[in-house]
Amino acid sequence: MVDFNTQLVSALETVLPTYYEMALTSEAKVPCISYMETNNYSVTEILGATIGYSRITY
Numbered sequence: 001m002v003d004f005n006t007q008l009v010s011a012l013e014t015v016l017p018t019y020y021e022m023a024l025t026s027e028a029k030v031p032c033i034s035y036m037e038t039n040n041y042s043v044t045e046i047l048g049a050t051i052g053y054s055r056i057t058y
Contacts, residue, residue, distance in 0.1 A: 018035065036058065
């Protein structure tokens, strides 16, 4: 499994400080980016021979 979340956060951190939405507090530096995963499900119709796929929405 590839942890796409760490790749996403690393890329966003190059632009602005990035925080998970549910852990965001008033002490966060602003401006900032907040993110939250809204959907993560397996895609059964496009299974590969050795790897499964997911559709992740932020």
